Amino acid sequence: MTRRSSDDRFFRLATGAVAALVLLIVIGIGFELTRQSTMSIRKFGFSFWTGTTWDPVSGDFGARPFIWGTLYSSVLALLLAAPVALGIAIYISELSPRMLRQPLAYLTELLAAIPSIVYGLWGVFVLVPIIRKLELATPDFLKKIPLFKGPPLGVGMLAAAVILAIMVVPFTSSVAREILKNVPSAQREAAYALGATRWEAIKVAVGYGKSGIIGAIMLGFGRALGETMAVTMVIGNNPQVSASLYAPQYTMSAVIANEFTEAADELYLHALIEIGLLLFIITIGVNMISRLLIWSMKARANRKAISMPMLADEAVPA
Amino acid sequence: MSVMVRRRIVSRIAETLCAGAVLLALVPLALILFYVLRQGIGALNIAFFTEMPKPVGEPGGGMANAIVGTLILIGIAALFAVPIGCVCGIHLAEYPDTKFSSVVRFAADVMNGVPSIVVGIFAYGIVVLPVKRFSAIAGGIALGLLMLPIVVRTTEELLRLVPAGLREGALALGATRGRAVFTVIVPAALPGILTGILVAIARVAGETAPLLFTSFNNRFWSTNLGQPIASLTVQVFSYAISPYEDWHRQAWAGAFLLVAIILTLSILARLSVRGLEKMNRP
Numbered sequence: 001m002t003r004r005s006s007d008d009r010f011f012r013l014a015t016g017a018v019a020a021l022v023l024l025i026v027i028g029i030g031f032e033l034t035r036q037s038t039m040s041i042r043k044f045g046f047s048f049w050t051g052t053t054w055d056p057v058s059g060d061f062g063a064r065p066f067i068w069g070t071l072y073s074s075v076l077a078l079l080l081a082a083p084v085a086l087g088i089a090i091y092i093s094e095l096s097p098r099m100l101r102q103p104l105a106y107l108t109e110l111l112a113a114i115p116s117i118v119y120g121l122w123g124v125f126v127l128v129p130i131i132r133k134l135e136l137a138t139p140d141f142l143k144k145i146p147l148f149k150g151p152p153l154g155v156g157m158l159a160a161a162v163i164l165a166i167m168v169v170p171f172t173s174s175v176a177r178e179i180l181k182n183v184p185s186a187q188r189e190a191a192y193a194l195g196a197t198r199w200e201a202i203k204v205a206v207g208y209g210k211s212g213i214i215g216a217i218m219l220g221f222g223r224a225l226g227e228t229m230a231v232t233m234v235i236g237n238n239p240q241v242s243a244s245l246y247a248p249q250y251t252m253s254a255v256i257a258n259e260f261t262e263a264a265d266e267l268y269l270h271a272l273i274e275i276g277l278l279l280f281i282i283t284i285g286v287n288m289i290s291r292l293l294i295w296s297m298k299a300r301a302n303r304k305a306i307s308m309p310m311l312a313d314e315a316v317p318a
Numbered sequence: 319m320s321v322m323v324r325r326r327i328v329s330r331i332a333e334t335l336c337a338g339a340v341l342l343a344l345v346p347l348a349l350i351l352f353y354v355l356r357q358g359i360g361a362l363n364i365a366f367f368t369e370m371p372k373p374v375g376e377p378g379g380g381m382a383n384a385i386v387g388t389l390i391l392i393g394i395a396a397l398f399a400v401p402i403g404c405v406c407g408i409h410l411a412e413y414p415d416t417k418f419s420s421v422v423r424f425a426a427d428v429m430n431g432v433p434s435i436v437v438g439i440f441a442y443g444i445v446v447l448p449v450k451r452f453s454a455i456a457g458g459i460a461l462g463l464l465m466l467p468i469v470v471r472t473t474e475e476l477l478r479l480v481p482a483g484l485r486e487g488a489l490a491l492g493a494t495r496g497r498a499v500f501t502v503i504v505p506a507a508l509p510g511i512l513t514g515i516l517v518a519i520a521r522v523a524g525e526t527a528p529l530l531f532t533s534f535n536n537r538f539w540s541t542n543l544g545q546p547i548a549s550l551t552v553q554v555f556s557y558a559i560s561p562y563e564d565w566h567r568q569a570w571a572g573a574f575l576l577v578a579i580i581l582t583l584s585i586l587a588r589l590s591v592r593g594l595e596k597m598n599r600p
Contacts, residue, residue, distance in 0.1 A: 007494040007496060008495045010496075011499070015412070019419075020418075022402075022429065023421065025429065025466070026425045026432075029432065029436065029437070032439075035443070036443045084343050086339075087339025088336075088339050091337055091340050095336055095337070104340065107344075110584055111347045113520055113521065113581070114580070115523075115524020115577075116525075117526045117558075118350070118573045120558065121554065121573050122349075122350045124558055124559075166350075169343045197326055197328070197329035198329050199328060226431075226433020226435065228527035229527055229555065233559065253527065257527055260442075260530065260531045273439055276435070279436055280436045283432060283433055284431075284432065287428045287431035288428055291424065291427050
């Protein structure tokens with residue numbers, strides 16, 4: 001008997017030790033990125049975040065244009081993608097005919113599997129020419145607004161935001177669909193019982209899953225922040241802080257992808273790795289918050305689901 | 319009454335907008351698949367699979383080295399990520415409610431969201447920098463790190479699909495935990511675990527960013543794990559941003575091959591998960 005329990009303990013410890021590796025790797029990534037960027041961290045300190053010059057020749061590095069480009073493109077992409085993704089999730093989980101439900105769900109998941117480089121290729125040869133035409137057709141009075149100022153190159157912030165939005169939609173909608181599936185059906189039934197229309201019942205379900213849906217959208221935001229290849233290929237790669245949708249700009253991941261193998265001296269390499277570290281910290285933060293939101297929503301739904309029959313039992317004698 | 323009518327109309331409009339969202343998202347996605355199919359099939363030929371890249375400016379040639387390179391990279395990644403990921407998944411499925419398990423599960427989920435280019439920098443730091451040389455091993459490890467969280471989570475979920483009665487039966491017969499897991503539970507879930515591995519491979523087969531500065535690229539035939547190696551994705555990238563018409567053609571062919579591989583793997587995985595779910599339903 002003791003032999004068995006010691007065997008069990010060994011099994012638990014051995015598999016636990018391997019599981020701990022996953023934890024160690026996440027910590028290891030943070031540690032390694034910090035270690036490899038110490039030179040840049042020491043030299044520039046906080047001014048690395050705010051500086052706008054990026055000059056490898058004179059060894060002066062500021063990451064603000066890249067941070068701006070990453071945040072701006074991701075926020076724009078999210079503004080475009082979130083309503084569409086939510087609409088898809090609602091349609092598939094609440095509205096679509098039963099026959100269409102599974103195929104549509106599979107389709108969105110398959111589309112999420114298409115690699116970034118393929119989106120990029122399509123972006124360069126198909127999307128960018130379309131956007132250039134749109135930019136050339138901009139009426140003059142719109143060109144006075146800073147948002148639409150700039151050369152009609154096709155490549156630029158708008159192309160990056162559109163391609164990111166297209167890429168993020170399938171992913172966000174499948175997470176949001178999962179959340180809606182976890183909303184107890186009693187919520188919708190109660191709404192219908194009170195005479196709600198279909199849309200009003202859906203609003204109740206969405207409201208119940210609100211924190212999870214915000215989590216799903218943030219998860220999509222995290223994806224957009226770290227997306228590299230497709231953005232690198234269409235954003236124009238010009239480090240500048242500009243509100244213009246037409247201006248070619250640059251992102252954190254794109255500058256790493258383009259310049260990493262060219263970084264000849266150590267300070268240059270450390271500066272690029274520090275950008276990677278910033279990206280790591282930002283995405284880890286966004287991911288942690290969104291996972292916690294999704295978990296808390298699911299836990300709440302499961303707790304309610306368990307307590308429902310008990311409520312019903314108590315209601316009977318009364 | 320008019321309030322009721324108004325509510326109905328609002329409901330109808332909102333429902334239509336949701337259906338519209340589906341169409342709106344499907345249009346660009348259908349366009350992408352259409353272009354990849356049209357341009358890709360037109361550009362595919364035997365030479366693409368069997369020949370090496372030609373020197374700059376010479377038309378023709380293929381991506382034989384990149385196809386083999388991608389297979390080698392995926393092989394290294396799987397060799398490293400599958401055993402660790404499976405054992406980790408087993409631990410999470412066997413001890414689901416401990417604090418340690420929740421922390422590891424959370425770490426795996428968060429790791430899944432770390433941008434692939436950041437994982438590439440990590441692999442560069444631990445494999446490339448010490449020996450000062452890009453290598454297939456470094457690329458394989460970068461891909462393996464990206465595979466790991468997916469293998470962990472799918473293994474865990476699929477082990478949980480195994481009916482509790484099987485585990486309880488094995489333990490009741492006096493088997494130790496380890497014995498119950500490796501002789502009863504894992505074999506029962508094996509098709510599912512293989513599926514999880516397929517999904518993970520499909521996800522990393524299309525990765526480009528982490529390979530740019532780990533396995534780098536190589537215009538020559540190489541199967542040496544200590545040397546830079548070509549891969550389909552990096553090759554497609556470098557051809558896509560080149561100014562040559564013939565290279566663009568080959569980039570489309572490469573993209574088509576990638577999409578075909580990834581969609582086939584995903585569909586296979588989907589079908590076998592469905593089979594497994596049916597098998598375990600009482």
